[in-house]
Amino acid sequence: MANEFDRYYIKIRTILGIDAKTIHEELTTALEPNAPSYRTVARWANRFREGKEDVNDDPRSGRPVSELTDENIELVRQVINNDPHSTYDEIIVETSKGKKADPGDETWIYHRQIHHKSTNATWIDEGESPTTIVRRSKFEPKNLFCIFFKSNGPALIHDVDEGKTIDHNYYIENCLKPVVKEIWKQRKSAGTKGIKLLHDNAGPHRHSDAINYLAEERINIMPHPPYSSDLASCDYWLNDYIKYNLSDQPNEKSLARAVSKVVKNIPEEFKNTFDKLLKRMELCINNHGDYFEHLIK
Numbered sequence: 001m002a003n004e005f006d007r008y009y010i011k012i013r014t015i016l017g018i019d020a021k022t023i024h025e026e027l028t029t030a031l032e033p034n035a036p037s038y039r040t041v042a043r044w045a046n047r048f049r050e051g052k053e054d055v056n057d058d059p060r061s062g063r064p065v066s067e068l069t070d071e072n073i074e075l076v077r078q079v080i081n082n083d084p085h086s087t088y089d090e091i092i093v094e095t096s097k098g099k100k101a102d103p104g105d106e107t108w109i110y111h112r113q114i115h116h117k118s119t120n121a122t123w124i125d126e127g128e129s130p131t132t133i134v135r136r137s138k139f140e141p142k143n144l145f146c147i148f149f150k151s152n153g154p155a156l157i158h159d160v161d162e163g164k165t166i167d168h169n170y171y172i173e174n175c176l177k178p179v180v181k182e183i184w185k186q187r188k189s190a191g192t193k194g195i196k197l198l199h200d201n202a203g204p205h206r207h208s209d210a211i212n213y214l215a216e217e218r219i220n221i222m223p224h225p226p227y228s229s230d231l232a233s234c235d236y237w238l239n240d241y242i243k244y245n246l247s248d249q250p251n252e253k254s255l256a257r258a259v260s261k262v263v264k265n266i267p268e269e270f271k272n273t274f275d276k277l278l279k280r281m282e283l284c285i286n287n288h289g290d291y292f293e294h295l296i297k
Helices: 002-015 020-031 038-049 067-082 088-097 168-186 208-216 233-244 252-264 267-286
Strands: 101-110 142-150 153-159 196-198
Touching: 002 020, 002 038, 020 038, 101 233, 142 168, 142 233, 142 252, 153 168, 153 252, 153 267, 168 208, 233 252, 233 267
Parallel strands: 101 196
Antiparallel strands: 101 142, 142 153
């Protein structure tokens, strides 16, 4: 529903002749950090200028439409084809979904922390004015972090240099290679044997050079369906956990130290999140590939 409201606003402002850059600035001022990206605003503004009336997405592959069911269940089918006698537990392990999976993701973290709206909520007396809600300036300093972890803790916490763009070369040299090095450090005899990597479908992740490098290192890439943050532990747990437990930081170096401290102080949670991922995978299968977070208690 929030996306529809954003698009109604974009539509009205576009009809009034307001350019996409200004619309994005207005939405960022009002909704940050929940505002849509400039790319999204520009895309919808262009659609409305071309005469599109509906604010809903066009039909697309990926969750929650039926095409996704095949994509999710194909993971299980591959295991069964390889061994028709696989047990349920063996399928769960082989499709990920076990403790050797190594999730990784990128996330922006602000120097000044404004937590979720729920943490800013206060009780007020009848007739009393609500307290002022703190909002971000779009120019507030922030840094991009790449974080990879295993069930026993972090494998990489990388602070991306300011102004750097993460292309496939940067991703390989500064993320994948350090992760592989850390895995060998932790598993001197086994190395990368049996390791699976879970990352999303961003361009640098899907580049042939990145895929080939991981293949050379004997790391299997876990297929990840599009639009599925509910199946990515960085999205549904780690990123929010880090931001919730951070205090304000004066500069980039201080922020990097604070992020590293938060991540390294939660080893038991890493184990728990892999257990939760297994349950989410099972819910996804039982729900025929449709969204399932409303079923989580």
